[in-house]
Structure formats: structure tokens, C-alpha cells
Amino acid sequence: xxxxxxxxxxxxxxxxxxxxxxxxxxxxxxxxxxxxxxxxxxxxxxxxxxxxxxxxxxxxxxxxxxxxxxxxxxxxxxxxxxxxxxxxxxxxxxxxxxxxxxxxxxxxxxxxxxxxxxxxxxxxxxxxxxxxxxxxxxxxxxxxxxxxxxxxxxxxxxxxxxxxxxxxxxxxxxxxxxxxxxx
Numbered sequence: 001x002x003x004x005x006x007x008x009x010x011x012x013x014x015x016x017x018x019x020x021x022x023x024x025x026x027x028x029x030x031x032x033x034x035x036x037x038x039x040x041x042x043x044x045x046x047x048x049x050x051x052x053x054x055x056x057x058x059x060x061x062x063x064x065x066x067x068x069x070x071x072x073x074x075x076x077x078x079x080x081x082x083x084x085x086x087x088x089x090x091x092x093x094x095x096x097x098x099x100x101x102x103x104x105x106x107x108x109x110x111x112x113x114x115x116x117x118x119x120x121x122x123x124x125x126x127x128x129x130x131x132x133x134x135x136x137x138x139x140x141x142x143x144x145x146x147x148x149x150x151x152x153x154x155x156x157x158x159x160x161x162x163x164x165x166x167x168x169x170x171x172x173x174x175x176x177x178x179x180x181x182x183x
Contacts, residue, residue, distance in 0.1 A: 002026040004056035006049070007091065012062035016044070028052045053080045058088070065092035075100040084111045090138070093118040102126040105133055 003019060005012050008031040019027060027044045034046050052059065059081065063069050073087075073096040081087070087110065089096050098119060104110055105127075114134040115127065127133045141150060157169050 001057045002028060002055055004028045004030070004052040004059040005062060006030050006052065006059065007062035007064075009062065011091075015060060015062060028056055049077075050080070053077055054082070056085060057082060058086050060088045061091045061095055063091045063095055065094050069095050071095075071097045073097065073101075075104060078104040079109055081110060083109055086110065086112045086114070088114045090114075090116050093121065098125055098127060101133075102130060105130050 003025050005016060005027065006029075008016070008029050012029075012031070016027065016029075019025065024043055028047050028051065029044055030047060030049050030052055047055075061073075063072075069092070071094065075097070078087070078096075078100060087096070087101075096113075096115070098115075101113055101115075102125070105113060110132070112132040112134070113127075114136075116136040116138045118125070121138075123135065127135060141147060153169065157167055159165075160167055
């Protein structure tokens with residue numbers, strides 16, 4: 001099996017760690033910043049998005065929504081994927097064009113899709129009628145532990161701001177520039 005990860009930041013790297021539990025699949029990765037610090041992941045290949053679309057059996061997205069990633073995956077990209085490929089988007093709604101995904105699935109191209117982020121939520125679009133598409137609510141932060149940690153960190157950050165102390169949760173400058181420039 002060939003797995004594609006698009007976006008190898010904090011979350012993409014964690015997903016990469018989980019993939020190791022499934023044997024030794026070929027892993028194709030693409031990101032705007034090529035990170036050579038991937039630990040012992042010897043089966044990782046940095047390739048172009050086009051190579052990934054054509055060769056991956058499973059595509060998992062881990063990207064921010066920017067001017068560049070908005071509708072980044074459209075009909076032509078979906079059709080360039082293997083007919084039996086599966087695409088997963090748990091990052092941000094709007095990265096995959098939802099109408100194009102629905103039409104491609106309806107036409108019989110792609111084995112399936114799993115989506116838990118949508119351009120507009122709650123989602124009521126045509127993907128709800130396609131049995132090849134698993135739709136769920138974005139649950140990445142829904143555990144009690146995660147919610148508790150998020151609330152504590154937000155409160156601590158607000159207290160730091162209000163007391164004039166340095167903030168600890170600032171987006172790294174290189175990520176901020178990328179998001180601002182839409183890169």
C-alpha cells in the first residue's frame with residue numbers, strides 16, 4: 001500500500017508515527033517545507049503533489065486553509081488519482097472542492113472518502129447522499145482530556161496577555177508568514 005500525507009507539520013508527523021503500526025507501507029509526503037527530521041521513517045519519500053495523486057492508495061490531508069490550499073484538490077486532481085484510491089480530509093474544510101468530490105465519487109472514480117471538515121458547517125451538501133463517503137463531525141478535539149487542556153491553555157494565555165507577560169502559544173513566525181502569504 002502507498003500512503004500519501006500532504007502536510008507534515010505537527011499533526012502530519014503524529015499521523016506518520018501511527019502509520020508505523022500498520023507495517024511498512026510506502027509513504028509519499030508533500031509539504032511546502034521539506035523536513036528531513038522524520039526520525040526512523042526510512043520509507044518516506046518526498047515527492048510532488050502530482051506524483052502523489054497518481055501513486056497513492058490512501059491520501060490523508062493535514063494542511064491549514066490558506067489562499068493556496070483553498071480548493072487545492074479539484075476534479076482534475078481527484079480524477080488523476082487511482083480509481084480505487086481513498087481520500088481523507090480531517091484538516092480544514094474548503095481544501096477539497098466538495099462538489100467535485102461528490103461528482104467524482106458519483107461517477108465511480110475513487111473507492112471512497114472520509115471527511116470531517118466542511119466549507120460550511122453543519123454540512124447538508126450532496127456528499128450526504130453518497131454511500132462511499134464517510135462524514136463525521138470534526139472530532140479531533142472532542143475528548144475530555146483535550147478539551148480540558150485547551151481550556152487551561154487558553155486561560156493561561158489570556159492571563160499572560162492581561163498581565164503583560166510573554167505569550168507561549170504564538171504561531172511560529174515561519175508558519176505565520178506562510179499563512180499570511182498564502183503559501
